[in-house]
Amino acid sequence: MNAVAQLTDLHPTPDDIIGDVLAGLSCTPKRLPSKYFYDQRGSELFEQITRQPEYYLTRVELVLLEDKGGEIAEAVGPRAHVVEYGSGSGRKTRILLDALEDPVAYTPIEISRSALLASVERLDREFGDVEVLPVLADFTEPVPLPRPRREADHALVFFPGSTLGNFTDAEARKLLRAMHQTMGERGGALVGIDLQKSPEILEAAYNDAAGVTAAFTLNLLARLNRDIGSDFDLAGFEHRATYSIERGCIETFLVSRRPQVVHVEGHAFEFAQGEAMQVEYSHKYDDQGFAALAADAGLKVVRAWNDPKDWFGLRLLQR
Ligand code: AVJ
Secondary structure (H helix, E strand, O other): OOHHHHOEEOOOOOOOHHHHHHHHHOOOOOEOOHHHHOOHHHHHHHHHHOOOOOOOHHHHHHHHHHHHHHHHHHHHOOOEEEEEEOOOOOHHHHHHHHHOOOOOEEEEEEOOHHHHHHHHHHHHHHOOOOEEOOEEOOOOOOOOOOOOOOOOOEEEEEEOOOHHHHOOHHHHHHHHHHHHHHHOOOOEEEEEEEEOOOHHHHHHHOOOOOOHHHHHHHHHHHHHHHHHOOOOOHHHEEEEEEEEOOOOEEEEEEEEOOOEEEEEOOEEEEEOOOOEEEEEEEEOEOHHHHHHHHHHOOOEEEEEEEOOOOOEEEEEEEO
16 A cells, blocks of 8 residues: 555644734734745745755754764664654655664654645655655644554654744644644654854854845745735845844844835735834754753653754653
8 A cells, every 4th residue: 555545634724824814914013924934936945945055954953863863763762653743855754764773654744735745755655664654634733643554662753953943932832742642651752953053153044145045035925925815015025034142033024125005805004114024933942941841841851962063953852
């Protein structure tokens, strides 16, 4: 049986894009949810970001996974059911599955059917012995896992890329509590976190010289114009990403270049010249802050691996 036939559809509540956008534009200051960055073009632009010299996160995490694969495998133990939150390019998954001892199954959890099917098609060809059991669901809620043909020893949730950093503090806490339930009593989670470092390095990573991140941010407006018929003028906004040391957070804005009015579903929203609309958070962690976040969800950091410069970390969480 192929992986597509095994897809478990938990019927996640579809995104309410219009509702989310109207709510965000009605806030002061205005904001838009970053989860809508990832249409097809947005996902392509994100892949391009990961190849920019300033965007160290992906490169450092890949090397870290390669270098610490043996130690991670030992800490995780044999016969894991690997459960990935979101479905990326599959490069990190491949490295993890190759390092682990006798992984039993691989379950990507995705809210987008097209993204899930695309990743599963790739995996089906590449993952050999590991049973692929994709689940269409919202990973910010607890997800009942499909049962592999061969019994697994425990579940290992894999949440790389510092994607946790894109959630607000309250959302991250909720997500970690859901993760705790999904992984079960004997389970664990391997979470990638970007670490606090000098503002110069961080701001360069989110303002690359080639302008790929700016294009990625502006694509959000193009996506909304296409999908909900809004009339954002892309030339009327510019990308800006700044790091707050106090909050340990890169905040990305689209700044209005001039006074203008944007229409969404018959509602008009006025922007002043220089008005900054918040579109993304990227939290950066220190050990204490991350351990506190995990503890709030009843989880302990049982192992920690950083690259030699302490720029990026992998954390193994258990109850
Ligand atoms: C989705 C967490 C991998 O926040 O670093 C990259 C998204 N935004 N550049 C991040 C992103 C701007 C990225 N992750």
